[in-house]
Amino acid sequence: MNKPVIGVTLFRRAKDKSDSKYGTINCNYVKAIVEAGGIPLLIPIVNQPQDIKYYLELIDGLLLSGGQDISPEFYNEKPIEELGEVDPDRDSWELNLFKEAYKKKLPVLGICRGMQLINVALGGSLYQDIYSQHDNSLLHTSINGESCAYHKVLIEAGSQLEEILCCLDSLYVNSYHHQALKTPGQKLKIVARSDEGIIEAIEAENSDQHFLVGVQWHPEDLAGVDDKSLSNNCFQQLFKALISSAKSGS
Numbered sequence: 001m002n003k004p005v006i007g008v009t010l011f012r013r014a015k016d017k018s019d020s021k022y023g024t025i026n027c028n029y030v031k032a033i034v035e036a037g038g039i040p041l042l043i044p045i046v047n048q049p050q051d052i053k054y055y056l057e058l059i060d061g062l063l064l065s066g067g068q069d070i071s072p073e074f075y076n077e078k079p080i081e082e083l084g085e086v087d088p089d090r091d092s093w094e095l096n097l098f099k100e101a102y103k104k105k106l107p108v109l110g111i112c113r114g115m116q117l118i119n120v121a122l123g124g125s126l127y128q129d130i131y132s133q134h135d136n137s138l139l140h141t142s143i144n145g146e147s148c149a150y151h152k153v154l155i156e157a158g159s160q161l162e163e164i165l166c167c168l169d170s171l172y173v174n175s176y177h178h179q180a181l182k183t184p185g186q187k188l189k190i191v192a193r194s195d196e197g198i199i200e201a202i203e204a205e206n207s208d209q210h211f212l213v214g215v216q217w218h219p220e221d222l223a224g225v226d227d228k229s230l231s232n233n234c235f236q237q238l239f240k241a242l243i244s245s246a247k248s249g250s
């Protein structure tokens with residue numbers, strides 16, 4: 001059987017003080033897709049929405065990667081002081097890319113910013129900064145940058161995510177975000193929360209017909225970790241679920 005091709009979006013940043021910007025990706029995304037049996041294909045940021053159809057013809061599934069904050073203009077808010085770095089061109093390109101992929105019912109996995117992007121594309125909104133806008137927020141920004149299991153998430157019983165994550169009702173995840181979902185977008189189910197109620201994962205309401213999963217943590221950084229206490233196989237299962245949906249076309 002052919003291996004499914006998974007489009008992966010890029011993080012764009014300046015490498016130094018020059019004007020040149022570089023499209024980059026954490027190689028762990030690529031590795032996780034390869035190990036799950038897929039062919040990763042990196043999709044650059046191209047401000048040509050009319051060309052999205054060509055990219056979508058090349059791929060069987062889409063992985064929306066992490067990165068900067070999403071500009072609040074896309075969910076009709078003014079920026080607050082605590083907003084981080086934004087790249088509105090990237091936002092606009094990826095919002096269009098996702099919307100077209102969604103119309104085609106392409107399997108989609110959104111990671112961190114990628115989950116937030118799915119939510120905004122479907123009409124939801126974000127906390128621009130959980131520490132100043134969400135009551136009693138615990139820390140979700142791992143200070144040492146290590147991919148350790150940082151906080152607990154509670155998984156919704158009966159969800160597709162629960163099935164993917166080895167039927168666990170809770171697990172410890174890494175965490176590098178200061179934004180989070182505020183109001184959920186249309187036709188999305190909230191399927192995981194942190195102890196204090198921050199939304200940590202979403203999936204499609206009709207998850208039996210469309211693979212659309214978003215997680216606020218970074219499974220790509222834990223998928224290869226050889227530590228059973230991290231439930232490492234379960235993180236890799238997220239990529240396997242994407243690949244298997246991309247194979248079957250849903």
Ligand code: MN
Binds near residue numbers: 217
């Ligand atoms: Mn978190």
